[in-house]
Amino acid sequence: MRIGIGLPSGVPGVRGGAVVRWAQRAEAAPFSSLAVIDRVAYDSYDPLLALTAAAAVTQRVKLVTAVLVSPLRNTVLLAKELASLDQLSGGRLVVGFAVGAREEDYLVAGIDHRGRGSRLTEQLRALRRIWEEGTVGPPPAQPGGPPFLVGGFADEAFARAARYAQGYFHGGGPPRAFARAAEVARMAWVEAGRPGRPELWGQGYFVLGEEARERGIRYMRDYYAFTGPMVERIVGQLLTTPQAVVQFVEGYAAAGCDELVLMPAVADLDQVDRLAEALACVW
């Protein structure tokens, strides 16, 4: 299993320079990818711009949207942006898509929340078509475009992942929950008659070190406040010790995860090293 790390681009108040330095630090550690979250009505960086900045200071790591709420975006412009980013990064882009869990983001963006699922399906097909037809340049650096992953918990999301993407991006939770979702993702894949098996990606949040823990918990509470009483459960899953990180990683590996992305709950640069150190025994 590969292990990626999130950029702190979703942590409110983080300075641009810190995001860029974080990317460099992750490139130097053995992380396989850098991931970004996507929110509109929140103090977070635009996901594609954050990845572009990271692309400019890295050579090796994959750049991942975890996940992009694409129905909020114009499909043709998105095709241009994703292809540009794929070119600027030398073909290191992986795009995770989902409809998003927050209606508020749609309201603020003035986009109809209804029909978001079928719009996502159309986008997944249209992006490939636009790149193929070449009416909108540049072409993506990766032949046929970057790999797609789809996230979400509804049966339709699993079907979308199986039919129009290379795999499934799980939305977080204990390894057991991931294993259950992975099984459904495989069922949908077989039903769609796709060869081989789907790429299976997972994610979790971490904060390491005594002095950072409370800030991390506050951030999680704030970021997931919209889920109401669910928030405590999400906070409860925050990985706050090296031991918890290792158990989580091993649980995901055993459940058949291909790539696990660990998202930061605070933006302190030393979190990258702390995480790498915690993972030293599993790498």
Add this chain to the structure above:
Amino acid sequence: MRVVIVGGGPAGLYLALLLKKATPHHEITVLERNPPDATYGWGVVFSDRTLAEFREADEPTYREITERFVLWDAIDVYVHGERVRCGGHVFAGIARTALLQILQRRCAELGVVLRFRTEVRQPEDLPPYDLLVGADGVGSVVRSWYAEVFRPRITSGRTRYIWLGTPRPFGAFTFVFQQTEWGLFQAHAYPYEGCMSTFIVECGEDTWKRAGLEGANEVQTLRRCAEVFEEVLRGAPLLSNNSRWIRFPTLRTATWHHGRVVLLGDAAHTAHFSIGSGTKLAMEDAIALARALLDHEDVEMALAAYELERRPVVEAFQRAAAQSQRTFETTPRALRLDPYRLTLYLLTRSGRVSYDDLRVRDARFVQRVEARLASEWDDVRLARPPIHLPFVLRGLRLENRIVLRPAGACGALEGLPDEAQHRILGGFAARGAGLVLTEILAVSPEGRITPEDAGLYRGEHAEAWRRVVATVHAEGSRIGAVLGHAGRRGATRPRRFGLDLPLAEPWELLAPSAIPYHPDGPVPRAMDPSDMERVRDAFVRAARLAAQAGFDLLHLHFASGYLLASFLSPLTNRREDAYGGSFENRLRFPLEVFRAVREAWAGPLGVALPITDRARGGITEEEGLAIARAFREAGCDLVEVTAGQTVPADNPVYGRGYLVPYAEVVRLEVEVPVLAGGGIALSEANALVGSGRVDLCVLDLDEGLVDKSPQPFVS
């Protein structure tokens, strides 16, 4: 805080005592319309004697309840004059009156205000409250005041049932299936106190009417039911307690709380009686709500947390209950099964008990089942797990019930299978699959789904397949050729890129009507009579080539929105000639193709059919059954059930064995052998085959690591 609870059933009383115990200064009032000693219903059953949660929540009532428990561990099935028993389960029963008395006493002791004979009709009837709890059952009045928020949806069961009692102590959970001149009656009986048992009688609507029960009064009803179940009652009378014949109402609500109002137990959700304890579920709700109110300062936050915790548990329960209900509502068709198979069918009905569980619970029962199944085969001397039983299709013998097939097309060139394909299919045979199926082989170049699809339309194809067939046969397996024509789903890119992504330069596609599969895809040509003739001939040619290649079985793929499937569905077939419109017309061309192949191919012939389109306006399950029936009558030996993909925007429903419910219906109603895939794991295959739900399992979850030499034992 002032808490008013409407409804003095187990859930309301239990919540009251838990709250009062934890926060004695709060004012807890229970309003109950009946007197304290009135009760409806007989015994309640708990499918678990530990009730660990109850012990933790309130030790004194836990002790009293468990002391009164009647315990038993067996399930008896009476059918066709036989009794089959399976032990090792855990059940506990208690009289509903006893349970209520225990809870009432404890409430009084703790200082809960209990007001009996208090009918609440509108909100004005209530004392002032800070929290209002609707624990007033499935017909909840509290829920009705805020119906637009709670949005209750009640679905009624298809059968009639009545809740009776009898002074005959049954020693086990007893299911009785009794054929009568009016139709099938079934009873669910279990002991609960002294020599009393609950005795639920259930039957189909038609049977109920024919038996004169529609307008019958209480005396006539009891007499008729006692007469039906005379044998098992052994002269004991049936008793009524204000009992009525009803259809089971399954209740789901959009939310369980609104402001400072919350629903509990049956007021929020119900689950079919055949799965055991609605009472337990309701009491667990009470525990969770009491805990949430202690954990959260804010009442509304507490109510949200309560629902968040309980809803997934309840919904899982409701899913299992729906399966169980479906089983009992359709038993007339399951009565074709041997009593042992039927018992296994009932035991595994909700997916919560696996074959391996049963082996642990009652090894002798499993041995008896296996011996019984083995006795159906002259040449099977030793009992063995069901998936290791042979199967015969039109003279073709398969050594076991496991089917493997490749996922997705491989890299064929001009329809010629490549070495990888050969290796994969040979590997399936080596792993011990009784039957190996090919990917869909196109019957003509334009019938291919992608340019990399294998086909069976040229002599050299047959030659190539002959080598694959020889490899499979050398491993002792059998191989079937799956024939298909992509129709409007053709000319797409290989599926490693995704599903239904059109080629930049597609070849011409055929379909019943000129509607593209995806709006962004190529528009197919609506077929004319000469096209139809060509397609039919292509299938016949492929069948002859299959015979040349030495295939053991032929399987026609008439599903998943490919050419022949798109004739079947009204969503894709808009023709106005003899091949579109009515059900018979839509079936016409697929049947013509099938019959032509049937004539050209003497061996076993299967067909993959859509049992439902899973889309509005498409094929319904009922039509799907009629389609299966038509093919069986045309000489089909095996039906593979599939669902969806007729149109891209279908409503997929995934889960372990998600096609099994359809398979079961086809197998039992149409009486044709059935092949099913859809997330079946090897660990579940024994129960599915043994209980008569499917005949052959496609293992696509764990790719079927089949042990070729099962360890048989002498029974």
